[in-house]
Amino acid sequence: MKRVIVIFAPTACGKTALAENIFGKGSLSCFKGMGEVVSADSQTVYRGLNIGTAKPSPEEMELLPHHLIDIVSPSVQFGAGDFFDLADAACREILSRNKFPVVVGGSGFYIRNFLMGLTSAPVCSPQVRQFIKDRLAAEGGRVLYEELCAVDPVYAAKINPNDSSRVCRALEVYHTSGMPLSSYKMPENLRPDYEFLVLVLNRAREDLYRRIDLRVDKMFEDGLEQEVAALVKNGCTKDTPAMKAIGYSEFFLDGMTLPQIKERIKLDSRHYAKKQYTYMKGIPGAVIVDADDMKKIESLIMKFCSR
Template sequence: MIPVIVVFAPTACGKTALAEDLFGKSSSFVFKGKAEVISADSQAVYKGLDIGTAKPTKEEQQEIPFHLIDVASPQEQFGLGKFLESADSLCAQIWRRKKIPLVIGGTGFYIRNFLLGSPSTPESRPEIREQIKQKLADLGKENLYAELKIVDPISAKKININDEYRICRALEIFYSCGKPLSSFSLPCELRKQYKFCTLILNRSREELYKRIDLRVEKMFEAGLAHEVEVLKKSGLTKDSPAMKAIGYSEFFIEGLSLEQIKEKIKFNSHRYAKKQYTFMRGIPEACIVDADDKEKIKQIISSFLSSVLL
């Protein structure tokens, strides 16, 4: 089994700083330099989205290696399937380098599925998959999504209209066995190929919202509005996959002033942070730790690494 440290926390909880403090070149931690980060952030994958995603700076990325940062075009849909495939491949590569994979991020949907895996569904039928791919090419994702809403409305609500992979997979399952994807239960046990140390960093809602609001203010000071204008001029629209993100989609709402956009981003970020915690409920063996309790965090990780690196 590959040992993996998984750290979940919503935006503005200090995840990047924690990774540096634990494993960065300048760290005083006994295991410094022993890990590489796999980002579990659904928007940091996109090139050009730097300020609004609070992407690790070049200096931070020199302190500790980061993966799944700037790996996709803003026009490209990078969904759960690509994340899981990439994360699994990276874990194996990092472990071969005698380092520990550190999966860290705030996209609870990604992390939950990485820990537990996807629902146990029927084996793929190549002929049906090819038919759906052809239908996608001929009719477009909008028509396939409309079809999914008819045959499996529960799954459709959970899938973004731009996530072509998951739309096709859900339709493939339905037409392979006549049962919707939503009828298959999610696994409740951790994946067997990994030995996990899972931390959920907790902050009070009041403190978390204050940190989010401060981060949004700093994003505007750093030039978020200009970054969005540059992205628009490059051809991105409100329908581009990357522009669906909080911090970017709000700029496409007509009639809002910059101040109103800023407040809208804060509001949406609060709601999103709350939603991400719900994704992480009931994860087996996860430790919920105060985000500021660095000694407790180091103690848990040190104990884990001592057991797997012996």
Template sequence: MNTASKHKPLIVICAPTACGKTSCAEALFAQDSSSSFAGIAEVISADSMQVYRGFNIGTAKPDKALLEKLPHHLIDICEMRGSFGAGDFVRKTLEAAADIYSRKKLPVIVGGTGFYIRNFIYGLPPTPQADSLLRGQIEARMKKEGAQKLWDELENLDPASAHKIHIHDEYRIKRALEVCIASGKPLSSFSVEPVPREGFSFLILSLQRSRAELYERIDKRVDLMFEQGLADEVRSLVSSGCCAEDSAMQAIGYREFFTADGRLNEDIQAVKERIKKDSRAYAKRQQTFFKAFTDAIPLNADDIEGCEKKITEFLAGAENTLDSYAKFGHNIQSF
């Protein structure tokens, strides 16, 4: 990788759900790990659901023990009934990265929300100017009809864009519909050149597992979530005022608990099987999405040694940045 001295190094670890992203980051950067990079980094979570307070089990949110030995940013920063989109992620990630650099640490983006990562690295494509009247009409429809109805409409108009947008990302659903209606062209027709964001040098590690192995891990994870009390978590969220129409409740792992009329489904086994099915379908889409990251280096998710090697090479090329990373600690000085 060609690293100019003005560019700050930033590592991205991306992969489908249940692939082992968090375990990989812990093995590489946690303070108590045996890795050469123990304690040098802080994680910026690229998970569209872990931003919401109260949504813990279904999002596989890192526990307190991990957060103490590997600090995470963009966790629990949004109210449970709030909304958070790609633009928010880019803005918050820039702020978090600046904070991490100020303490001579290395920012590492870890997550599976591909469009968040893509938009941070490559930016957003140019699109038609916003139409305030049309935007207001779509906003009113979103409140009345819900995200699923508008997402279904978007899928008919622009399937390529719809399949890249999470059902709970109301902002991007509304914006994609607005572009389709205002321009008569799908949002996906407005392309962006894959030029990385200025000021950063990126190392993108794309963790891999076979589809069969990934599906098995997803099924086991969902079983564990129910053992940990996912159903009780959902009931507690509903008791706190959350409903099926809320952005966070429309995510996989939560939306499956609701019937078509917004009531809680008491058939827990059916809910569990639906979550597994939806998670497997989502993982398949993620695998396809991450293949489009042409700069990414594919590595087996269990190949920690291979990850260490790529990071070593990357930081060696970045030796003129941030005071040669000497302030990261003795493990980095050998670079």
């Protein structure tokens, strides 16, 4: 059986540092050098989005190899189906070298689809996809999200209004089938071709919010404003797919000063952190564990790997 370790946690919870402490080349754990990370983050796939996504540095990736980092340009729409295919290929390649794939990230939507498989929603024609894409360019993401709220309020309530990739996908399904995406049944069991250990890291809300605020402060200290300016200089606009991300979209809001942008990013990050857990509810066998309980986490991994 092909074993895959999954570590999910909301933003700023410390999941990347945890993976490095267990599997990295400098680790004191017995799992040192035995795993490689498959990043389950919807924004670190984009080239040029480094500071605002807290992307691992080249030095960190030297200590612990990461997959699915810097693989597409900011103008590309990247969705759950793309992640599913690429993560699956990365896991199989890592396993072929007798190492453990460690899927690490905060995109619960991506991780849930990887664990349980994609929905039975229809594949949309290129014509419908282009129709929605043209509308996005002409009318903007807000108009499309408002339409989604009208035709599929259940799904619309689950996603970030700025997530144009998911908004477009849901509208593609609706315009193809006449049925809302939320009406299609989600798989209820884990995929049978893998054996999963799913760890959901938890922190007290006050502690998590404090860590989020500190992370945002550091992003600005590290040059987030300059990074956004460079992306804009290279052609990115508020409608560029990658610019819909928290930490970037706020710079395109009208009439806001830099301190206001910083506070808005903190607020949006806190709201998103609460939503990130939504897609992880009901995952069979998922274990909720304190993010700082390294002894328990290592014990769970040891038990899983020694089966």
